[in-house]
Amino acid sequence: MASCNPQTPANRAAWLSAAKARPLAVKLAQYPSPKANEIVVRNAAIAINPSDWLKQDSGDFLYSWVKYPFVLGSDTAGTVVETGFSVTRFTAGDRVVGHAVGIDEQSNSSAEGTFQTYTVLRAEMTSPLPDSMSFESASVIPLGASTAACGLFEKDKLALQAPSTSPKLTGKTLLIWGGSTSVGLNAIQLAVAAGYEVFATASPKNHAYVKSLGASRVFDYNSPTVITDLRKAFEGKTTAGALTMGAGSADASMEVLKHCSGNKFIAMATYPTPSPPPQSLVLLKTVYAFMSWSVVWYFKSKMNGIRSNFIFGSTLAFNGVGKLIYEDFLPEALAQGSFVPAPEPKIVGEGLESIQAGLDIQKLGVSAKKVVVTL
Numbered sequence: 056m057a058s059c060n061p062q063t064p065a066n067r068a069a070w071l072s073a074a075k076a077r078p079l080a081v082k083l084a085q086y087p088s089p090k091a092n093e094i095v096v097r098n099a100a101i102a103i104n105p106s107d108w109l110k111q112d113s114g115d116f117l118y119s120w121v122k123y124p125f126v127l128g129s130d131t132a133g134t135v136v137e138t139g140f141s142v143t144r145f146t147a148g149d150r151v152v153g154h155a156v157g158i159d160e161q162s163n164s165s166a167e168g169t170f171q172t173y174t175v176l177r178a179e180m181t182s183p184l185p186d187s188m189s190f191e192s193a194s195v196i197p198l199g200a201s202t203a204a205c206g207l208f209e210k211d212k213l214a215l216q217a218p219s220t221s222p223k224l225t226g227k228t229l230l231i232w233g234g235s236t237s238v239g240l241n242a243i244q245l246a247v248a249a250g251y252e253v254f255a256t257a258s259p260k261n262h263a264y265v266k267s268l269g270a271s272r273v274f275d276y277n278s279p280t281v282i283t284d285l286r287k288a289f290e291g292k293t294t295a296g297a298l299t300m301g302a303g304s305a306d307a308s309m310e311v312l313k314h315c316s317g318n319k320f321i322a323m324a325t326y327p328t329p330s331p332p333p334q335s336l337v338l339l340k341t342v343y344a345f346m347s348w349s350v351v352w353y354f355k356s357k358m359n360g361i362r363s364n365f366i367f368g369s370t371l372a373f374n375g376v377g378k379l380i381y382e383d384f385l386p387e388a389l390a391q392g393s394f395v396p397a398p399e400p401k402i403v404g405e406g407l408e409s410i411q412a413g414l415d416i417q418k419l420g421v422s423a424k425k426v427v428v429t430l
C-alpha cells in the first residue's frame with residue numbers, strides 16, 4: 056500500500072485492520088492525491104471523538120459499509136501540502152482546520168481519515184487558521200462544530216437562521232441539552248452567532264465555561280428539579296427547539312418543550328442505544344433497545360406535538376451547510392475571535408502510536424475536554 060513514486064511523501068496511518076481489531080496498527084499507507092475541490096493536509100494535531108472508539112468496539116454494527124483495513128478519524132489541524140483542481144481558497148503552506156469525512160457512506164474512503172500523516176480534506180469542509188491559533192487548539196473544532204451545525208441548520212433538523220459575525224437577533228430561545236459536550240460547546244457559539252438565546256445543561260463545575268461561550272442560563276442536568284427549572288425559565292419565551300446530547304437528553308428535552316410555545320422540534324445527536332454497546336448479544340440487545348425506545352418515542356412525541364430527527368454529523372459535507380460553516384462563517388469568526396475552539400484540548404500523546412491510547416482515554420469519559428494527539 057506504500058507509494059511507489061519516489062516524488063510523493065511517505066505516508067503512515069494508524070489502521071483499523073479488521074472489525075474490532077485493537078490496537079490500531081501503525082503501518083505505511085498510500086499518499087493520497089487530491090481530486091477537484093480537495094486538498095491534502097499534513098496533520099499536525101488530530102482530535103478523537105466517541106464515534107472513533109464506538110466503531111472500533113462495535114465492529115460492523117456501526118458504519119457497516121466500512122471495508123478493512125480502514126483509517127478512522129474526523130478532526131485535523133495542519134498544513135496544506137497540495138491542492139486539487141479548482142481549489143482557489145488554499146495554497147500549499149496554509150495553516151488550516153478541517154473535518155475529514157472518510158467514514159461517511161458517501162465518501163467511505165481511508166484517504167479522508169485523520170489517523171494518518173497526510174489526509175484529504177474537501178475544500179468546503181476546511182477553514183484557514185489565524186496565525187495565533189495553535190494546531191492543538193484548533194483540532195478540537197471539526198466534528199463538534201459539524202454535528203452542531205447539522206442539528207441547528209439543516210432543513211430537516213432545526214433549520215435555524217444562518218450564523219454570522221454580526222447576528223440578527225431572532226428573539227427565540229434554544230435548549231441545548233449537553234452544553235458542556237464537545238458538540239454542545241460548539242452549538243452554543245453557533246446558535247448565539249445565528250441570533251438565538253441559549254439555555255443549556257451541564258454539571259455545575261462547567262457552568263461558568265458554558266456561559267462564557269454564550270449560554271444565557273445553565274442548568275444542572277443531574278438536579279431532580281431540572282425539568283421544572285427549565286420549564287419556568289422558558290415561561291414567556293418562544294422556543295427555537297432543542298439540540299440534545301447525552302443519555303436521556305431527548306426524553307428530558309421533550310418534557311421541557313411540550314410546555315413551551317414555538318418550534319417543538321428536537322434534533323438528537325445521541326442515539327438512544329446503550330453506549331458502549333453490550334459485548335454479548337450485541338445486535339439483538341441493541342436493536343431491541345432502539346426499537347422499544349422508538350415505539351415509545353413515536354407515541355409520546357405525537358401526543359406532545361413534538362417533531363424530531365437524528366443528526367448524522369457529516370451530512371453537511373453534501374448539502375451546503377458545510378460551506379456555510381467552514382467557508383462563509385468560521386474563517387472570519389475565528390479571525391476576529393467571536394468563535395473560539397472549544398472544549399480545551401487534552402493532549403494525551405505524540406505520534407500515530409498514541410492514537411489508540413487516545414481512543415481509550417476518550418472512552419473513559421471527559422468533561423468539557425477534547426482528547427488530542429499531536430503528530
Ligand SMILES: NC(=O)c1ccc[n+]([C@@H]2O[C@H](COP(=O)([O-])OP(=O)(O)OC[C@H]3O[C@@H](n4cnc5c(N)ncnc54)[C@H](OP(=O)(O)O)[C@@H]3O)[C@@H](O)[C@H]2O)c1
Pocket residue numbers: 104105106198199202232233234235236237238239256257258259261276300301302303304323324325326366367368369421422423424
Ligand atoms: N450523531 C452524530 O453524528 C454525532 C456526532 C458527534 C457526537 N455524537 C454524540 O453526541 C454526544 C456528545 O458527543 P461529544 O463528542 O460532544 O461528547 P463528549 O465531549 O465526549 O461528552 C462529554 C460531556 O458529556 C456530558 N454529559 C455526559 N452525560 C450527559 C447527559 N446525560 N446529559 C448531558 N450531558 C452529559 C458531560 O458533561 P459534564 O461534564 O458537564 O457533566 C461531559 O462534559 C455523544 O453521545 C456522541 O456519541 C453524535
